Amino acid sequence: MKNFILLSFGMIFSLMSYAQGADNCSTAQSLSIGSCDNFVNNEDNENNTFSSCGGGNDRSDVWYTFTGNGNNIDIGITATNRNLTLAIYTSCPGSYTSDIACTNIASGATGSVTLSPTVNGQTYYVRIKRSSGNGTANHSGTVCLTDLGFGPANDNCSGAQSVTPNGSCQTGTTVGANDSWTGAAGCATTGSDNEHLDVWYSFVATGGVFDITATDISIGGDLEIILAEPGTTPCVDAFTILGSWCGASPLAGNYVGLTVGNTYYYTVSSPNLQTGDFQTCVTTSTITNDLCSGAIPITVGAGGICTEVTGTNSGASDSGVSSPGCANYLGGDVWYSVTVPASGNVTFGVDYAISNSISDGGMAIYSGTCGSLSMITCDDDGGTGLLPNIQATGLTPGSTVFVRFWEYGNDVQGNFDLCFSEPIPSLTNQDCVSSLPICTSSTFGGNSDGPGSISDLYSTNDDCLSGENQTSWLYLEISTPGNFKFTITPDNGTDDYDFAVWHYPGGTGQTCPPADGTVTRCSFGAGAGFGGSYDTGLDDGAIVGGSGPGDQSESASGDNWVDEIAVATGDVVVMVIDNYSSTTSPYTLNFTGNAGLDCTILPTELLTYYVSANGDDNEIHWVTASEKNNDYFTIEHSTDGKEWEVITKVKGAGSSDEKLYYSTRDLNVEKRVNYYRFHQTDFDGTSSNYKIVSIDNSMTDKMVVVTTNLLGQEVDSNYRGIVIDVHEDGTSLKRMQY
Numbered sequence: 001m002k003n004f005i006l007l008s009f010g011m012i013f014s015l016m017s018y019a020q021g022a023d024n025c026s027t028a029q030s031l032s033i034g035s036c037d038n039f040v041n042n043e044d045n046e047n048n049t050f051s052s053c054g055g056g057n058d059r060s061d062v063w064y065t066f067t068g069n070g071n072n073i074d075i076g077i078t079a080t081n082r083n084l085t086l087a088i089y090t091s092c093p094g095s096y097t098s099d100i101a102c103t104n105i106a107s108g109a110t111g112s113v114t115l116s117p118t119v120n121g122q123t124y125y126v127r128i129k130r131s132s133g134n135g136t137a138n139h140s141g142t143v144c145l146t147d148l149g150f151g152p153a154n155d156n157c158s159g160a161q162s163v164t165p166n167g168s169c170q171t172g173t174t175v176g177a178n179d180s181w182t183g184a185a186g187c188a189t190t191g192s193d194n195e196h197l198d199v200w201y202s203f204v205a206t207g208g209v210f211d212i213t214a215t216d217i218s219i220g221g222d223l224e225i226i227l228a229e230p231g232t233t234p235c236v237d238a239f240t241i242l243g244s245w246c247g248a249s250p251l252a253g254n255y256v257g258l259t260v261g262n263t264y265y266y267t268v269s270s271p272n273l274q275t276g277d278f279q280t281c282v283t284t285s286t287i288t289n290d291l292c293s294g295a296i297p298i299t300v301g302a303g304g305i306c307t308e309v310t311g312t313n314s315g316a317s318d319s320g321v322s323s324p325g326c327a328n329y330l331g332g333d334v335w336y337s338v339t340v341p342a343s344g345n346v347t348f349g350v351d352y353a354i355s356n357s358i359s360d361g362g363m364a365i366y367s368g369t370c371g372s373l374s375m376i377t378c379d380d381d382g383g384t385g386l387l388p389n390i391q392a393t394g395l396t397p398g399s400t401v402f403v404r405f406w407e408y409g410n411d412v413q414g415n416f417d418l419c420f421s422e423p424i425p426s427l428t429n430q431d432c433v434s435s436l437p438i439c440t441s442s443t444f445g446g447n448s449d450g451p452g453s454i455s456d457l458y459s460t461n462d463d464c465l466s467g468e469n470q471t472s473w474l475y476l477e478i479s480t481p482g483n484f485k486f487t488i489t490p491d492n493g494t495d496d497y498d499f500a501v502w503h504y505p506g507g508t509g510q511t512c513p514p515a516d517g518t519v520t521r522c523s524f525g526a527g528a529g530f531g532g533s534y535d536t537g538l539d540d541g542a543i544v545g546g547s548g549p550g551d552q553s554e555s556a557s558g559d560n561w562v563d564e565i566a567v568a569t570g571d572v573v574v575m576v577i578d579n580y581s582s583t584t585s586p587y588t589l590n591f592t593g594n595a596g597l598d599c600t601i602l603p604t605e606l607l608t609y610y611v612s613a614n615g616d617d618n619e620i621h622w623v624t625a626s627e628k629n630n631d632y633f634t635i636e637h638s639t640d641g642k643e644w645e646v647i648t649k650v651k652g653a654g655s656s657d658e659k660l661y662y663s664t665r666d667l668n669v670e671k672r673v674n675y676y677r678f679h680q681t682d683f684d685g686t687s688s689n690y691k692i693v694s695i696d697n698s699m700t701d702k703m704v705v706v707t708t709n710l711l712g713q714e715v716d717s718n719y720r721g722i723v724i725d726v727h728e729d730g731t732s733l734k735r736m737q738y
Contacts, residue, residue: 068121178197202265213282223249225268228264300339300420302422325378327363348418490579612695618669624656635666
C-alpha cells in the first residue's frame with residue numbers, strides 16, 4: 001500500500017514538472033525554431049560568472065541550443081518568478097561575457113533578443129540565468145524561438161547600402177526590419193528598445209553640407225532619419241549621432257560640417273513602428289562662390305548702414321589663390337565683390353550669424369581681376385571677438401574689390417554675416433577726454449570706427465564691459481532733478497550696443513579715464529533682449545513691468561536694460577556707448593526720463609551768443625545763420641541774475657539766408673560778475689528768449705589762461721554749463737556759463 005502511494009505521487013509530479021533545459025552549455029537542450037519550452041532550475045554548481053548584462057552572485061542557469069536558418073530569429077522569455085538574464089553565444093563560452101546579445105527581463109515580464117539575421121547552419125547557445133541573488137529557490141519561465149522571416153539586406157549596419165551623393169535615389173523597405181539602436185536614439189524615441197524598425201545606408205562625403213531625404217511610398221506614416229558617424233571600426237565601435245529628423249514625407253535632413261572623404265551612415269525608419277517602402281537620396285549643397293570667378297556681389301551700404309548678407313563656408317575648398325598670410329589660412333575660402341563708392345572708403349565687417357556660426361575667421365581684400373589679383377590688406381581679429389574687420393580708405397572709386405573670407409584653420413564649417421558699408425566720418429568723441437556735451441535726443445551717424453587713441457577702459461574700471469570696440473563718449477549736466485532714462489536704438493535694428501554710465505552728484509569726482517569701481521550702471525547684454533528688441537538703455541517700470549528697481553549691472557546674458565538713475569540739479573553724467581558688433585552703423589539716443597539737461601539748443605537761426613571783456617566795457621556778440629520776419633534783438637543786463645534792465649535794442653535784418661554778425665557794447669561795467677539776457681522779436685510781436693550768459697569782470701587783474709568743463713576739457717565762451725576759469729596765478733573760479 002505504501003509503495004503504491006509513492007508511485008502515484010511520482011507519476012503526478014512527472015505530469016506537472018517543467019523541462020529543466022540543460023545545466024551546462026556542453027549539454028545544452030536542443031530547441032526547434034517555432035517551438036517553446038518551459039524551464040525550471042534550482043541552485044547548482046555552474047561557474048560564478050556573468051553575461052555582459054545582468055548581475056548578481058548566483059550560479060543558477062539553464063542552457064538551450066538551436067541552429068540558424070538565415071532568417072531573423074526572436075528568442076523570447078517570459079520570467080515567471082525571478083528577474084532573469086538572457087544571453088546568446090555562438091559557441092560554448094570560455095568567458096561568459098563573450099555573448100553576442102544580452103538582455104534583462106524583470107520577474108513577471110517578457111523580453112527578447114532578436115538575431116537579424118541568423119547565419120544559416122550556425123549553432124547558437126541560449127543561456128537563461130537569475131539576474132541577482134543566491135539561494136535554492138527555483139527560477140522558472142518559458143522560452144520561445146520565433147521565425148521572423150528574412151529581413152532587408154541592409155537591416156543592420158554591416159549590410160548598409162551605399163548611396164552615391166548627387167547620384168540616383170535608392171528604393172528601400174523596412175518590412176521585416178528590426179531595431180538597430182539600443183535605448184533612446186534620434187528624435188522619435190522615449191528610451192526603450194524596439195522603437196526603430198530601421199534599415200541602413202552609407203555615403204562618402206564629397207563636401208561639407210548634405211541633404212538626406214526620405215520619401216514615403218507605402219509606409220503610410222511619418223519618417224525618421226538618423227545620421228551617425230562611425231567609430232574606429234565601423235559597425236563594431238559605438239556610433240556618434242550627428243543629427244536626427246522626424247516628420248511627414250518627404251523628409252529632408254540637412255547637416256553642416258561633414259569631413260570630405262569620410263564615410264557616414266544613416267538609418268531610415270518610421271517613429272510609429274509602421275513599415276513599408278520608401279525612397280532615399282543624398283545630395284550635396286553647392287557653393288557658387290568657392291572661387292574668385294564666382295564672387296557674389298554685395299552692395300556697399302551708405303551712411304554707415306549695411307544690409308547684412310549671410311554666407312557659409314560649408315563645402316568650400318581651396319580656391320587656389322596664394323595664401324593671404326594671416327589668420328592661419330588652410331583653404332575653405334569663399335569670395336564676394338563690391339563696387340567702391342565715390343568716397344573710396346569701405347568698412348568690411350563680419351558679425352556672428354544666428355545659428356551654426358563661425359566665431360574665428362580671416363579676411364583679405366584684393367584689387368585687379370580674378371586672373372590677376374593684388375592683395376590690398378589682410379586681417380585676423382580686427383572685428384567682433386576673433387572675427388576680422390577691415391577699414392579700407394583710398395580705394396579707387398568705381399573699381400571692383402574682391403573680398404576673401406575663410407575660417408581660421410579651416411576646421412569649422414558654418415555661417416557668418418557680412419556687413420559692408422561706406423563709413424561716415426569718424427566721431428571726435430571716441431575718448432573720454434573728448435566727451436561730447438549733449439542735452440537732447442540725438443542720432444549719432446556712423447557711431448565710431450574704433451576705440452579711440454586712449455585706452456579708457458580696462459579690467460578694473462570697465463565693470464560689465466569687455467574693453468572698447470567702437471566707442472563714443474558723452475557728457476551731460478543736470479539742470480532740474482528727476483529720473484535719468486534713455487534708450488539706445490541701433491539704426492540697422494540688430495547691432496549689439498553696450499554702455500556704461502558714471503553719475504557724479506554735484507558735478508564732482510569725475511576723471512578721465514573713470515576711476516576703478518565707480519561705474520553706476522552697466523549693460524553688456526548680448527543680442528536681442530527684452531521683448532526681442534535690440535534696444536538697450538536705462539529704464540525701470542516700462543521695462544521690468546513696474547515691479548520695482550531693475551538690475552544695475554548685467555552680463556551678456558542680461559535683457560539689455562538696467563535701472564534708471566535719480567539725479568539732482570548740478571549733477572554730471574558721463575556715458576560711453578560701445579558697438580560690440582563693430583559695424584560703424586549709427587544709433588539713436590533718446591532721453592525718456594523727466595530730468596532736465598543743462599542746455600537749450602538755440603534755434604537754427606542763431607549760431608553764437610557770447611560776451612567778452614574789452615577794458616572797462618563788455619562786448620556782446622551774436623551770429624545768425626538765417627532770419628525770418630526778424631524785427632529786432634533786445635539785450636538786458638543784471639548784476640544779480642534777478643533784476644534786469646534793457647541796455648539796448650538792435651535792429652534785425654527781417655529775412656535773410658546769409659550768416660550775419662552782430663555786436664553791441666555795455667559801457668563802464670561794474671567790477672563784479674555781470675549777467676546778460678538776450679531776446680529776439682518778430683514783426684508780429686512773437687518773442688524768443690535765450691539763456692543767460694555771465695562774465696566775471698572782478699578778475700580783470702588776473703588773466704584767465706584757460707577755461708575748462710568739469711572733465712578738464714578746454715572750452716570757449718560758446719560752451720553752456722558749469723565751467724572752471726584757471727588764472728595765471730594758479731587760482732581758479734567755478735561758475736555757470738549760460
